[in-house]
Amino acid sequence: MNWLIKITNQPQPEVWTEEKLEQMEWKCDYYGAKPNWVKLHSIEAEGIHKSVTFQSLNQEVRKASY
Numbered sequence: 001m002n003w004l005i006k007i008t009n010q011p012q013p014e015v016w017t018e019e020k021l022e023q024m025e026w027k028c029d030y031y032g033a034k035p036n037w038v039k040l041h042s043i044e045a046e047g048i049h050k051s052v053t054f055q056s057l058n059q060e061v062r063k064a065s066y
Contacts, residue, residue, distance in 0.1 A: 002043040008036045015043065 003021050006013045016024075021039075028035050 003039050004041040004043055006038045006040050008038075013040060 001018050003016050003018070004013050005016045005021070024035070024037070027033070
């Protein structure tokens with residue numbers, strides 16, 4: 001499974017694999033850091049060509065295709 005991730009200091013969301021997400025969560029736990037991302041949506045393998053519309057904290061509406 002993949003995840004649509006919004007990194008706080010980047011304008012566009014990214015797609016992360018489950019392994020990358022687990023690795024980043026492990027690093028945050030290990031170093032005692034807060035994550036700088038938000039999980040927006042899980043993506044199934046067969047849903048590669050879907051799109052998601054989300055609203056950011058500053059009320060800006062964006063559409064991300066994956």
